[in-house]
Amino acid sequence: MADDDIARRLARLESLEAIRDLIAGYARGADRNNDPAIMAPLFAEDATWAAKGFGPFKGREAIAQGLAATGRTDILWSLHYMISPLIELAADGRTAAGNWYLWELATMPGKTADQPDSIWVGGTYQADFSQQDGRWYFQNVWLEIRLATPFEEPWAGRPLRRFE
DSSP states (O other): OOHHHHHHHHHHHHHHHHHHHHHHHHHHHHTTTSOHHHHGGGEEEEEEEEETTEEEEESHHHHHHHHHHHHHHTOSEEEEEEEEEEEEEOTTSSEEEEEEEEEEEEEEEEEETTEEEEEEEEEEEEEEEEEETTEEEEEEEEEEEEEEEEOSSOOTTOOOGGGO
């Protein structure tokens, strides 16, 4: 195998891992009420983010602030599972497209302030990625929420009985 082939294959693997790390970083930020200090550095300066009922937000700062507002008012707590990311790296190695499944446990405002709702959320993400100055960023993110349904027994702040 030629050295340039090995270097190309290694660069591809490093890019795929960097994009997977980007997705994991997004989940971490989302689980911290969409902390703008975590979320903003994940997005390209001219990125977009959209989901039905949320956004669209355009530009790194607008995305970070829009998602943070959602984390303060609409999604009070969450636990994101980003499942089975499929990433296609473009031939130029500087852009990519990907999709993955979302499985999320969330607490959202309920009918009364003292009775929030525990919600199961399922959906899919589609994203475009760009590499700038040797670093990968989200360029465009689309979230399609396919289900959001209440869970009867609330989990917020309640440990399992066997761990009490």
